Amino acid sequence: MLKFQETVKHVSGSAPISTCSETLIARRYVLQQKLGRGSFGTVYLVSDKKGKQGEELKVLKEISVGDLKPNETVEANLEAQLLSKLNHPAIVKFYSSFVERESFCIITEYCEGRDLDCKIQEYKESGKIFTENEIIEWFIQLLLGVNYMHERRILHRDLKTKNIFLKNNLLKIGDFGVSRLLMGSCDLATTFIGTPYYMSPEALKHQGYNTKSDIWSLGCILYEMCCMDHAFTGHNFLSIVLKIVEGNTPTLPDRYPSKLNTVLHSMLNKNPSLRPSAAEILKIPYIDEQLENVKCKFTNVALKDKTFNCQKEAAHIINAVHFESYSNLPDQCFLLHVLICKIDELVNNLYVTFVCRSAIQKLGAEVFEKVYHYLKKAREQNASEDEIQECLEKVVSRASDCFEVDQLLYFEEQLHALAEDAPVHNVQIENPFLAG
Known part of the structure; x- marks a missing residue:
């Protein structure tokens, strides 16, 4: 088999699958096109030769692991296997991982709607804003996903609009765990990758990172969906950090319900112990009422359209993720x-x-x-x-x-x-x- 880096040379940014149909990665993935490059490596669209019908397209993330020690690679693989067990409609499915020569490869679900950051920029450029219903539905989907993770003692550590993906107009949280895989127990705050728009005060002050830090980041995402801009802005890195650590909490425009603004303020409390958990936010009467509305909407859509692409996701959201029992296995x-x-x-x-x-x-x-x-x-x-x-x-x-x-x-x-x-x-x- 060709070395991964050599294989990639045969695939241009928009090369059709036919040009490399004989080239397989891990004996099953055919490179189709390069989707982009992130902080941790290059992202490709691949076709899975062994994938289920309708689920052939997947995403392959190629990450250089040349600097990792052998035991760190083993631990990364173990954590990747655990991430693959997560099953929630608001979380990008993590299928598998493997080491291909000098690259650590991660296979995840493909979301055709790109990321939320792209969606926001697209709307800003055309002078549009998201409807209140869209924002509420998306926010609740994210809350359910974050709550699911936190119940399993898993932190995201890098929640931001670039790591939220759209599939059939549903939001899915992706790229969580990647920073943990590559940096061990090191807090993301100590790496200062990119800009600090979504980082919590305690992370910036090196006071540790826990579930409440994820809640802060989710609050920043909620604000951005409502206002089409970051919750904390500045001319440079330091000015943004100072606003996050010492500045006033931003407020939503008057067009949004005061109850939603109250939820936002609680999530952006500078004291992490005073921020609500995802489970507590879901129990707030206003959010609970909106959750019921979302359930009703997805139920009606699923009943009206039996071929609806989101029917499976809708069922998961309606039931807030129920797992099948093995007790009656044939x-x-x-x-x-x-x-x-x-x-x-x-x-x-x-x-x-x-x-x-x-x-x-x-x-x-x-x-x-x-x-x-x-x-x-x-x-x-x-x-x-x-x-x-x-x-x-x-x-x-x-x-x-x-x-x-x-x-x-x-x-x-x-x-x-x-x-x-x-x-x-x-x-x-x-x-x-x-x-x-």
């Missing part, structure tokens, strides 16, 4: 289910190990043990986030440094769930980490 699917359970258990087990190691390196063994046992008990007792943060700050200088421990506990829960499910199918699953 006999012919039994062995496949057992195999999937075992693979999931192995992947989660490996991830638990390296997250544990990373947390111990960051906190030290003694502090890690204290934080681990406290968080485990606090989660079992459903303690409030404020209470948890207050207690953690008595043990560590920054509560956000304990996020990996929280993530570790979540994956341990997943392993327990697999272990409880396995005996039903007579599968013995052992977890060496939990056994200790």
Whole structure:
């Protein structure tokens, strides 16, 4: 097989698939055209020879990993496999990843509507604005996606309009985890890639990054959808940073409901502990009412048009993402289910190990043990986030440094769930980490 970089030379920015139909990447992906270049590498449109009907087109992101150590590449692959398990209509599907010579390749869902930043610029140039209904629907879709991630102890770390994609006029969050894959536990705030328009005050002040930092970024995106401009602007990097850290909170134009403006202000509170979580925002009466309207709209559309391209996504949004149960699997699917359970258990087990190691390196063994046992008990007792943060700050200088421990506990829960499910199918699953 040709080296990836050599293969790419045969494909121009708009080369048709026929010009390289014999050239495969990883024995299944045919390069069609170059879509662009981002901070982490080059993006290509590819055709998947083994893809399901109607899902052949995918996106391949080629990232140079020449500087990564072998163990870092393994960890990146493990995290990529975990990201591929995420299944939500407001999140770009992460199919797989692999190393092709000196490139780390990520395969994701293709969104034909480009990114939200392109959409905003297109509207600005033509003097148009999004309707209030469009903004509310999109905002709720993003909230559902962010809530789904945060429930699974996953941070995005780089939410911005360039990382929000459109497919069938639905918004999908993409490119999350990429910064984590390439920078380990390093906060995105320490890299200062590009402009800081969406970065939270605490990230800019190097005070850590947690779920509330993602909420800040989502607030900036909401403002931009409403006003067609950034929430915090300036002539240079420093002036933007000063406005974010010390400036006044921006307000929406009068054409928008005051209740939406109140939600925005809560998301852009400079104190992260005072910002609501995605789950709390979804429970705000005004947002909850809008959520019901969105459900009704998608239900009606799906009923009227059986061939509607978004029918599957609509069903997911209506149900706020329900997962199918394996309890009534037919006999012919039994062995496949057992195999999937075992693979999931192995992947989660490996991830638990390296997250544990990373947390111990960051906190030290003694502090890690204290934080681990406290968080485990606090989660079992459903303690409030404020209470948890207050207690953690008595043990560590920054509560956000304990996020990996929280993530570790979540994956341990997943392993327990697999272990409880396995005996039903007579599968013995052992977890060496939990056994200790």
